[in-house]
Amino acid sequence: MADVVSNVTDSGMPSQRPSGTRHPPRRQWPWAALAQQAAAIALVAVAITYLGANITRNLAANGMTGGFGFLWQEAGFAMSFSLIDMSESSTYGRVFLAGVLNTLFIAGLSLVTATILGLIVGFARVSAARPLSLAATVYVEALRNVPMLLILIFVQTVVLRSLPVVREAISIGDAVYVSNRGVYFPWPEAGQDLRLAFGAASAGCLCLAAAWVLRPRTPVLKRRDLAGVFAGMLLGVILLGAAVAQVDWQRPDFQGFDFRGGAKMMPEFAALLLALTLYNAAFIAEIVRAGLQSVDRGQIEAARALGLRDGFIQRRIVLPQALRLMVPPLTNQYVHLIKASSLATVVGFPDLVAVFLGTSLNQTGRAIEIVMMTAAVYLTLCLWLGALSAAWNARVSLKGR
Amino acid sequence: MRLNRTKIALLAAGSAFLLPAAAVAGPTLDAIKDRGELNCGVSTGTSIGKSTLDDQGNWTGFEADFCRAVAAAILGDGTKVNFVPLEFKNAFTSLQSGSVDMLARSATWTLSRDTEFALEWAGIYIYDGQGFLVSKASGITSARELAGASICVTSGTTTELNLADYFRANGMDYTPITVSSPDQSIANLESGRCDAYTNEVGGLASYRLGLSDPDAYTILADVISKEPLGPVVREDDQQFEDVVEWTRHALVIAEEFGVTQANVAEMAATTEKPELRRFLGAEGEFGAKLSIPNDWAVKVIQTTGNYGELWERTLGSKSKANIGRGVNTLWSQGGLLYAPPVR
Structure with a gap:
């Protein structure tokens, strides 16, 4: 309704539009507005103090x-997974830090996988x-109409618990082992992670650089460009291969109760990652x-009429407008x-809520402090995300005349 | 007029914080009498033998019956209990905030909890210790063989801390699989996600029954900690704490004097023993000293029986759990159960 009315005034009766610059509305005494705001702020301040x-x-x-x-006291309990060194003698402050990092890790990773x-x-x-x-359509309707908790429990109890026990783990080439206790895979020997990361990063950079130099500047891709991209990618692969060969790999090896050596992905982590990805992807x-x-079909038809390829149309015409x-x-x-x-x-x-709001709260009894700290972490994360989105929005929004 | 409105708005905003304050400020004992019901925090209903919710919606078990005993002492009626199922990680906060009057929920008495939580343990009703439940097929016979194992444990418990202490003291490594409910731990143990489940031995014996094949699992002989379990109350009402403490003592005294559920009424009427007459309210004003009726002990024993009867019915030979009493026998028989005299 409001849209219709404003459209009418836009086109039909421009003189009736309130024009901010020429006739500022002076219906209210400005001090009244100020007083109202001051009263509102005072009320909130009083409520918080109270x-x-x-x-x-x-x-x-x-x-x-x-x-x-x-936060400076010894926590005295162990965590099954953490990105920083943790032991039973770590403090509650360190437990908090490890919890925050675990939350960032799982949330960040599932954010990427769910987006892809x-x-x-x-x-x-739309294909x-x-x-x-x-x-x-079936995927979307099936997953977004089911509570996420249900998906999570299904993944954990049905999919992951039905995997074989660790002694009978499925072996893939004697390097990767899959069991209901986790997925075990080779990992560089201690201290060599960096060498591998460096190799991978330099290979990635080379690929990107090759792709950038040889990027198609015209709507029509030439065979020469394509060959260049492939050459760049091949160089990257060779470099990565060289980096991998430089590294001494530690293979998982079954000893006693569990595999030793290599790296391991916990089933709890896998279940959460899967559930978050599947649900949010829908x-x-x-x-x-x-x-x-939302992009007008006429634009796509026009681009086709110009002889542009479908991939190019999607990338250069549809996506930029859709992203906004x-x-x-x-x-x-x-x-x-x-x-x-x-x-x-x-x-x-062991994310922030499990180790800090759960175990730490029960061991220390500091309910108010711990709930406040936990809430502050989520609040900060989400506000930052909102701010990033607003900044992006301001950059890509259609600029008026 | 305007000021009044502001005040009303302020009060409304603050009421969320005010209400629990009002509940904890008044003496708990008076609140229970006014309400005519005891709010008792128990487990979530799967702890077989301690607090179990059966398929007809009845609470049974040692700790559920302890709640009934306290209600019988105060209100003269063991059915006046509102059972509040609580996960362990929420239990202390629920008690502190006043949503329950007491906990009978396998809570271990420790120095930190006693001082920092503003809570009081009203004595000890079960002397337990922490052990390990393992599958027989694993071939594990001692806790010392658990180096490198994955161990299931409930979050926020003393068992989580004892586990860390034990492995640290013995220079062994382990992976804790920490979840918030024992049911999940049992499911994890059964699927092979962990090699052992650790909890109080009494708890393990009852949770073992929740496994699809209990006979394939065994509890290791090693006990790695002291786990004194008792009813927990807030610090704000000394009188209520006394009532809960003496309810526990009443169970022990009754066993000591051979007072049972069957003979308690007759004994109260006919006994000549001075101490028993004081205990059963035939002589003196001992209930009144606790601000409860003088026949409180009679009501307690009529509701649950003495300690021995209570144990055998819920955890011992007459129950599914079938746990031996261990050190939970009378001091006169070499156990730890001892009660001060009613005098």
Whole structure:
């Protein structure tokens, strides 16, 4: 309704539009607005002070002490997975740090995998090939209409627990082992991770550089360009191969109860990664589809009439316009994903909620401090994501005249 | 007028924080009497023998019956209990915030919890220790053989800390598989996700029954910690703590004097022994000293029986768990159960 009205005034009666520069509206005394805002701020400040005082009073009445001193106390429990060195003698502060990093790790990784899968499914949904678009539709409808917790429990209990026990692990070329205790794979000997990472990074850079130098500047790809790209990629592969050969690999080897050596992906981590990816990809696919379909078909037809290839049309005409529409709802979905990663506590992956809000809270009894710190982490993460999205939006939004 | 509205708005905003404050400020004992019901925090209903929720919605088990005993002492009726199932990680916070009056939930008494949590342990009703449940097929016979093992444990418990202590003290490594409920640990043990499940030995014996083939699993003989389990109350009501503590003592005294569920009414009427007359309310005002009826002990024993009867019915030979009493026998028989005199 509002749209219609403004359209009418836009085209029909421009003189009636309130024009900010020429006739500033002076219906209200400006001090009234200021006073209202001051009153609102004062009210919020009073409410916060009152609640703070109430908490302090109630804690004192219960004989409970507050404060963050516990962060320097020894925690005394172990974590099954952490990105930094942890031991039973680590402090609660370090447990917090390890929890934050684990949360960032699982959320960051599933954000990437969910986006990739979502893009694929989203493109498949608008594909002209009927079986492909039908499969994508089934995927989206089946997954986004089921609670994520259910997917998580299904993945953990049905898929992962049904894998063989560790003594009967499935061996892939005597290097990779799959069992219900995790996936074991070779990893560089201690201290050689860096060498491998350096090799991979330099190979990647070379590939990118080759692709950039030889990037097609015209809508029509020439065979010479293609050959150049392949040459660049081949060079990258050779470099990566050289880096891999430089590294001494540590293979997983079964000893006693478990494989020793190599690296291991915990089933709890795998379950969470899978569930977060599958569930969020369904929503991302819908966002991608909406974005793609928002681009006027006439533009695509016009581009075809000009003789442009389909891939080029998608990349240079459809996607840039679609992205502008996709980013705000995508941010929303990413915020959901970050918060949903706290379901880790259900499967037993040691994320921030499991080790800090769970174990640490129960061991120290510092409920208010720990809940506040945990909430602050999620709040910070999601606000930063929102700010990034707003910045991107400002950059790509259509600039008015 | 305007100021009044502001005040009302402020009060409404603060009420979320005010309400629990009101609940914890008043003496718990009075609140229970006014309510006519005891809010008792128990396990989530799968701890066989301690607090189990059966398929008809009834709570059974040692700890559930302990709640009934406390209700019988205060209100004269063991059915006046509102059982509140709590996961361990929420149990202490629920008690602190006033949503339950007490916990009977396998909570181990430690110095930190006693001091920092503003909670009190009203005595010890089960003397337990931490052990390991393993599959017989694994061939493990001692806790010392668990180096490098994956071990299932419940998060936020003393067992999680004892486990770390034990492996550190013995210079062994391990992977903790930490989840929030024992059911998940049992499922993990059964699927081979972990090599052992650690908990109090009493708890292990009952959780073993939850396995699809309990006979394929065994509890190792090693006990790696002391786990004194008892009812927990807030520090704000000394009188209520006394009532809970003396309920536990009543169970022990009754066993000592051979008072049973069957003969308690008759004994209260006919006994000539002065100490028994004081205990059963035939003489003196001992209930009144606790602010509860003088026949409190009679009601307790009528509800649950004495300690021995309670144990045999819920955890011992007459139950599925079939756990031996171990050190949970009377001091006069070489055990640890001892109660101060009613005088």
